[in-house]
Amino acid sequence: MKPAVIGLVGTLVLAGCNTVSYGGPGLEPIPGSITYSGQPRTKLTKSPPGSSFPHDFVDQYGRQVEETYIIQPDRSLIIAHRQYKPIRFFGD
Numbered sequence: 716m717k718p719a720v721i722g723l724v725g726t727l728v729l730a731g732c733n734t735v736s737y738g739g740p741g742l743e744p745i746p747g748s749i750t751y752s753g754q755p756r757t758k759l760t761k762s763p764p765g766s767s768f769p770h771d772f773v774d775q776y777g778r779q780v781e782e783t784y785i786i787q788p789d790r791s792l793i794i795a796h797r798q799y800k801p802i803r804f805f806g807d
Contacts, residue, residue: 741793747772748782750792758790767795778802 744751749770762768767785774780779800784792 741795742782742797744794745780745797746775747780748794749784750794754791759786759792760790762786764788764790 749755764786765788767783770782770784772780772782779802781798781800782794783796785795787793
């Protein structure tokens with residue numbers, strides 16, 4: 716009985732590890748975001764769903780922005796995190 720229970724619990728734990736989804740609505744795109752004009756036409760086929768990648772750009776106000784995207788199972792992108800970096804003058 717014990718080995719069967721341990722096997723069942725182990726199977727459930729492993730099944731939970733394979734399921735990756737981002738339940739949040741994401742952030743609204745701003746000018747400079749990859750998804751500002753809609754989803755990109757080219758699909759990210761080599762990256763697995765659930766993986767993330769950063770994108771740095773300068774917004775319409777001249778601020779340095781770093782966004783983190785997550786690849787959804789349908790290969791669309793969702794903005795999971797956005798950070799505005801401080802403006803540095805003269806190499807501070």
